Amino acid sequence: MAISLSFFPILAALLVACAQAATVVYDFNITWVLANPDGLMVRPVIGINGQWPVPTMRATVNDTIIVNVENQLGNQTTTLHFHGLYMNGTTEMDGPAMVSQCGIPSGSQFTYNFTINQSGTYWYHSHDKGQYPDGLRGPLIIEDPNMPYKDMYDEEVVLSLSEWYHEQAQTLIPKFINKVNPTGAEPVPNSALLNDTQNVTVPIEAGKTYMFRMVNIGAFAGQYVWFENHTMTIVEVDGVYHEPAEASLIYIGAAQRYSFLITAKNETDKNYAFVCSMDTTLFDTLPADLNYNSTGWLSYSASNENPTPAFVDELVEFDDMTLIPTDRQGLLPEPDQTITLDVIMDNLGNGKPYAFFNNITYTSQKVPTLYTALTTGEDAVNPAVYGEFSHSFVLGHNQVIEIVVNNLDTGKHPFHLHGHNFQSIARGAENAGTFDATNSSETGYPAMPMRRDTLVLYPSAYIVLRFRADNPGVWLFHCHIEWHVDQGLIATMVEAPLEMQKTITLPDDHIDACKAGNVAYAGNAAANTQDFLDLKGAPKAPAPLPAGFTPRGIVALTFSCVTALLGLATIAWYGLQDMGAASMEEEKRRVAAIDPANARTEM
Structure with a gap:
């Protein structure tokens, strides 16, 4: 048998990769601990192994990661998403x-x-009950000995951005999704954090180049970031290396990551501020006592003063759509399937505010969607088996998929796809309106589109994303503002379910977790294991509002009802009072003054 000489270098590379691969084990005991990251309030946070902030996870491309989780929260279930x-x-x-x-x-x-078969900057967090704002989130760094910029920097710095709340998520969510909050105003944070603290100092040496890996681990606010008198050279977004691009200010939406190079000055007589500023346009109200900036310093010398940041009167962000991947992957061909999703924020019949894709607000089903895909046989290709309110789309194996998202809302939304990155092929400017596919032309799309896994959608505008369905699995597509996840702004991509059935066997601890929580783990969305197309009993969202109701109408009706009830209560209270002698005499004098003929000496 003839063997091509080109086979031997490939085999050698595979052997080297296997020899270098390691197994990295993390033992995580998840518990409540006390912390006070902004110095304003001690509160319970979710820590790991009795510590908070939680550790930064690290591994190298081709490593196997094993995370042994023990949940000792006592009052909540939990999960980890990487x-x-x-x-x-x-x-x-x-x-x-x-x-x-x-x-x-x-x-x-x-x-x-x-x-791990990829490298770059990532993070991990709970993906259960809107829980991660309570602290269960941290950076995850995957090293690559062959990364294209490894010879261009001397040291690495990891920085996380987030907002912070003094109340726990399980207290905030019921207040937020409540009929007394019909406009859906999201909880405004109490503070901004940098590396889960404030006033961070980064020691640097003159003349050296540093690669900053910056991760927005927040649940809500995008953040503007700038370094005074220093230029950022962007080299990675969301785990994808891109050709170097200089920026003076970047915008990092919730869940996004940027890696950039900063070269230190040769002079060491000054320290320089860098600022991470929350995007306050996302907040319905702006409390007077909220400091929406977190400040750090590039410290050339500990003996230098850390200066107050200069005032910035305009925030002009770098346009990430202009980035070009280093692998120069070309635009994927015309899609085999196009999914159009319209973002709507509205109320349902219970008066509470929800978020919708195409008038469907996501609702968890009786069986985890992956388990339905694995246990419904050939019917797994029928979206109906996953339940209407899982908002599932079945994707063909290796097909090119296009997702068009039209924002019918006036707020920004960072949209994230699990299991893939995507080509970002179009994004409308604010107030651009909806995407018109009939008038679009691929001549206007970039030849080598920027790729990432989380892209910010502007108010009243659109984004167009494209990816190849080459990773069989069940993957969510959702807004990464956690409050909007809680409201249901989620769709489910069920990718090549029949392929999944050939290759995936659930580990015992998956089944054990379901049994311990009394959750079904087979059948359709209604846990029906006999007739997969019988969805009777599948969870549904609340019924819609009656026609003609709007959030303002709800507010008016609510206050009218409250006012009427208070008025009736006052009348009832007054009528039930037992008037004393002095009060009776006062009442007789009042009546006599009105009409002396009606005055009597006795009552």
Whole structure:
């Protein structure tokens, strides 16, 4: 048998990769701990192994990561999602509760086991009950000895951005999704954090170049970032290396990541501020006591004063759509399937505010969607088996998929796709309106589109994304503002379900977690294992509002009802009072003054 000489270099590379690969094990005991990151209030936060902030996870491309989780929260289930990792061949390790697994009940153990085939800047967080704003989130760095910029910097700095709340998520969510908040005003944070603290100092040496890996681990606010008197050279977004691009200010939406190079000055007589400023246009109200900036300093010398940041009167962000991937991957061909999703924020019949894709607000089903895909046989290709309110789309294996998102809302939304990055081929400017596919032309699309896994959609505008469905699994597509996830701004991509059935076997601890939580783990969305097309009993969203109701109408009706009830209560209270003698005499004098003829000496 003839063997091509080109085979030997490939074999050698594979042997080297296998020799270098390692197994990285993390043992995570998830518990409540006390913390005061902004110096304003001590509160319970979710920590790992009795510590908070939680550790930064690290591994190298081709490593296997094993995370042994023990949930000791006592009062909540939990999961872990490794944001941005494709989980090729292991969709069951993706982490969203009631999507790829059951929540891990308190007192239970669960193991995540997956191999890394990508490098870059990522993060991990809980994907259960809007929980991660309470602190269960941290950076995840995957090193690559062959990364294209490894010879261009001397040291690495990891910085996380977030907002912080003094109340726990499970207190805030019921207040937020409530009929007394019909306009859906999201909870405004109490503080901005940098590396889960404030006033961060980064020691640097003159003349050296640093690669900053910056991760927005927040639940809500995008942040503007700038370094005074220093230029950022962007080299990576969301785990994808791009050709160097200089920027003076960048915008990092919730869940996005940027890596950039900064070269230190040769002089060491000054320190310089850098600022991370929350996007306050996302907030319905701006409390007078909110400091929406977090400040750090590039410290050339500990003996130098850390200066007050200069006032910035205009925030002009770098346009990430102009980036070109270093692999120069060309525009994917015309899509085999196009999914159009319209973003709507509205109320349902219970008066509470929800978020919708195409008038459907996501509702978890009785069976995790992945388990339905694995246990419904040939019917797994029928979207109906996953339940209407999982908002599932079945994708063909290796097909090119296009997702068009039209924002019918006046706020920004950072949209994230699990299991893939995507080509960002079009984004409308603010108030551009909806995407008109009939008038679009691919001649206007970039030849080598920027790729990432989370893209910010502007108010009253659109985005167009394209990816190849080459990773069988169940993957969410959702806004990464956690309050909007809680409201239901989610769709489900069920990718090549029949392929999944050939390759995936659920580990025992998946089934054990479901049993411990009394959750079904087979059948359609209604847990029907006999007739997969009988969806009777599948969870649904609340009924719609009666025609003609609007949020303002709800507010007016609510206050009218409250006012009427208070008025009736006052009348009833007054009528039930037992008037004393003095009050009776006063009443007789009042009546006599009105009409002396009606005055009597006795009552």
